[in-house]
Amino acid sequence: MGTGGGRRVGRPRVAQRPDSGLSPRDELLLAAAELFTTRGYAATTTRAVAERAGMRQASMYHHVAGKEELLAELLESTVTPSLAYARELLADEAAPAGERLWELCRTDVELLCGGPHNLGALYLLPEVRTERFAGFHAVRAELKDAYRQLLAATRAGGALAKSELDLRTDLVFGLIEGVILVHRSDPERPVSVFAEATADAALRIAGV
Incomplete structure (x- = not known):
């Protein structure tokens, strides 16, 4: 792309930020x-x-x-790593299900609250309810089902009726996503401590 002989105004069309190394x-x-x-x-x-x-x-x-494509990709980026980890935890049947559920809660909170931007807050946008974001909702539903499977694999969860198991899953998953608002109210709170406390609370709600 030529720039001519005069002074270049601004950055070239596809220039990266200095030293970012990003595409x-x-x-x-x-x-x-x-x-x-x-x-x-x-x-x-x-x-x-x-x-x-x-x-x-x-x-x-x-x-x-x-903008919609950017928002959709940002939303999915908050879920897909947790889903990949949830699949690993589901496959690791040697570890107690309660411990695996706790670990998923902890890492999910760290993902939602980590990074320089509170991307989890984007869940609250009214635009996210539209069909354009069906991919995000599908991945989120799969992650929620992983929570349900881990809860069902615990001794307490295995004793629950389906309706009660569904309710406990909704409560646990709602708590994890609810950290978005709590984190926004106090973004300086250490995320690792916050994540562990939330995981402890989630297991109490689950009855594990």
Whole structure:
């Protein structure tokens, strides 16, 4: 891409932030994460995301279709690592189910509350209820089912009727996702301590 002989204004269309080492798409995701969680999703324009990522708005569309695609990918990024870990825990039948459930709760909270941006807060957006985010909802439902399977594998969970097991799963899963609001109220709280305390509380709710 030529720049001409004059002074270059701004950054080239697909320039990365200095020393970031990120791809243009990852730069856009990072910019979107920052802006969506600080300015709000509705108030953030595609132009603002592109400029924060160091490119022109027209160049942004070479990498993503728009704001909804960025939001969908950010949402899924808060769930897919926990789901992958949940599958590992489900397969590890040598460890007690209660310990595996506790570990899933702990790591899930650390994921939701870790990182420089409170991405979990994006769950609360009204836009997320639309069909466009069906992929996120499908992955989230699969993660919730992993919680249910681990709870059912415990001695206490195995003794529950299906309706009671479903209710306990809803309560535990609701507690884990509820940390989004608690974390937002006190973002300086040490995440590791918070995660362990939440996992302890989740198991008490589960009756494990």
